[in-house]
Amino acid sequence: MRSARLGEPANLIQCSVRAGRGSTCNTSRKSAIATMSPNLRPLSPQLQEAAKELGEDPRRLEKDIQHIRDWLKQQPHLTARTDDQWIVTFLRGCKFSLEKTKHKMDMYYTMKTAAPELFANRDPLEPKIQEILNAGFITYLPLLDKHGQRVTVLRLGQLDPKKVTGEDIFRMNFMGGDAALLQDDAAVLTGTVALIDLKGCSLSHAALFGPASVKKCTTVLQDAYPLRMKAMHFVNAPSFSEALTGLFLPLMKEKIRRRVVMHSNLDSLLEYFDKDILPNEYGGNAGPIEIVAAPWRKRFESLGEFFKEDGKYRSDETKRPGKPKTSSDLFGVEGSFRQLVVD
Numbered sequence: 001m002r003s004a005r006l007g008e009p010a011n012l013i014q015c016s017v018r019a020g021r022g023s024t025c026n027t028s029r030k031s032a033i034a035t036m037s038p039n040l041r042p043l044s045p046q047l048q049e050a051a052k053e054l055g056e057d058p059r060r061l062e063k064d065i066q067h068i069r070d071w072l073k074q075q076p077h078l079t080a081r082t083d084d085q086w087i088v089t090f091l092r093g094c095k096f097s098l099e100k101t102k103h104k105m106d107m108y109y110t111m112k113t114a115a116p117e118l119f120a121n122r123d124p125l126e127p128k129i130q131e132i133l134n135a136g137f138i139t140y141l142p143l144l145d146k147h148g149q150r151v152t153v154l155r156l157g158q159l160d161p162k163k164v165t166g167e168d169i170f171r172m173n174f175m176g177g178d179a180a181l182l183q184d185d186a187a188v189l190t191g192t193v194a195l196i197d198l199k200g201c202s203l204s205h206a207a208l209f210g211p212a213s214v215k216k217c218t219t220v221l222q223d224a225y226p227l228r229m230k231a232m233h234f235v236n237a238p239s240f241s242e243a244l245t246g247l248f249l250p251l252m253k254e255k256i257r258r259r260v261v262m263h264s265n266l267d268s269l270l271e272y273f274d275k276d277i278l279p280n281e282y283g284g285n286a287g288p289i290e291i292v293a294a295p296w297r298k299r300f301e302s303l304g305e306f307f308k309e310d311g312k313y314r315s316d317e318t319k320r321p322g323k324p325k326t327s328s329d330l331f332g333v334e335g336s337f338r339q340l341v342v343d
Contacts, residue, residue, distance in 0.1 A: 008226050038201060039083065039085065039121050039141060040084055040085055040088060041085065043185060043189075046148055046191050047185055047190070050189040050190050051189055054092055054189065055091065055095050055096035055097075056091075058245075061088070064096060064098065065088055065091070067098060067276065068087045068098065068101055068102065068105070069082045069087060071102055072105070075106070076319045076320075076321065077315050077318075077319040077320035077321070078105075078106065078109050078315055078316075079109070079312060079313050079314060079315075079316070080105065080109055080313055081313055082247035083229070086181070086182075086247075088243075088326075089188050089209050089226060090104055090226045092103050092188050092226070093188055093225075093226020093227060093228070095227060104139050104223075106315070107223050107224040108129070108224040108225065108226075109314050110314075110315045110317075110325050110330070111219075111220045111223070111224040111330070112314040113315045113316070113317060114325065114326070114330050115220060115327070115331075117171075118167065118171055118216065118217070118220065119174065119311075119314075120170070121171070122307040123304055123307060124175070124300055124301040125301065125308065127270065128164055128168045129171070129172055130228070131159075131160075131163055132159065132168065132169065132172045132300075133172075133297055133300075135158040135159050135160070136158045136289065136293065137154065137155055137156065137159050137169070137172070137289060138153070138154055138172060138173070139152070139153040139155075139279070139289055139292060139293040139296065140152050140153075140176065140180075140184075140293075140294065140296040140340060141153065141277055141279075141286070142292065142295055143276060143277040143286065144186055144277070145189060145277060146195060146274055147190060147191075147230070148190040149186070149190045149191045149193050149230050150180070150184060150186050150187040150190075150191075150192050150193070151192075151194075151195055151277065152176070152193070152194050152195065153195045153279070153282075153289070154195070154196045155197045155199070155200075156169075156192060156197075156198060156200075156244075157197070157198060157199050157200025157202075158200065159205070159235075160285055161202070161204040161205050161208055163208070165208060166208040166209040166214075169208065170213065170216075170217045173217075173297050174220065174298070175224075175300075177221075178307070179299070179300055179303055180192070181225070181227070183299070187227060188226065190230075190310075191227070191228040191230035191231060192227055192228065192229055193229075193232075193233070194231070194233065195233045195235065195273075195282070196212075196232060196233065196242055197235050197236050197282075198234060198235070198236050198238060198244065199235075199240075199315060200237035202238075203240060203243060205244070206240070206243040206247070209244075209247050210246075212249065214247045214251065215331050217248075217329050218248060218251040219251075219254060219330060219331055222252070222253055228254050229259065231272070232256070232259060232260045232261070232267065233261045233263060233272065234262050234263065235260070235269065236262045237262065237281070265283055265285065266283045269283055270283055279292045287309055292327070
């Protein structure tokens, strides 16, 4: 079977399921699809197996979803999405632990209140977001890697540090993360891989990221998003790369730090990635990166209404039972950090 392309329905069995109207799948797939909620995207056989490994049981799936929905409705401080697909995304990301799912969802909406600068102005056509997209900073590869994982290419050196801030970059990254939660079953079920290209980076790029904002970003990424980072590959690292990696990596969990791979040349990427999925610039044959990036960008830019509506989903700490959560509780005392300044 060919590799799945980002954005194809269900990532990517060649069938369609219409709620209440039956399925056009072939017979061998009907039984697997029939057990799923009509309000969930159907999964390919590979992703069905991945879901099973995470603890998904079609026999109790509806009950698990309803349990979380009922719990959300009982939380006076949360305004949350309660549709089946959104809830099952968090269940899958938490390996179907109901308590972990509750904690993750609470943190997800709490972070949006605690770090509003990372979740404001989330219009894909907003000028700073367009600046980042036009520069080619972020690319979600359309084909999955050999493990069925979603690969994101991040090219910090493409950005003009005089035109964007670190918070703009983090805001863009979390918008991409929310787009994945909304649309990309492979990213949720099998995990994500980051290919971080430091070509063209300068100390001015490092200066974009103050320790306080980095702490917020890593906390949100690790504690609030139901996405599993399977590997981080760094290429084209300059001599001062520790000025960049030293900001982020010490704040990452140990299991993620163990998944960091530093490449001395592009050839070693082919030990981890098939040529078919990599853009030409990284030794692959998928085409120039701007062409590879175009389909995802088009889908991302079509999500304006989703992001507009998403602004209402967050926590209201004045209504939280017990002690409200503050930025200091979540991120530490920001006054203890100093902004890196480069002449």
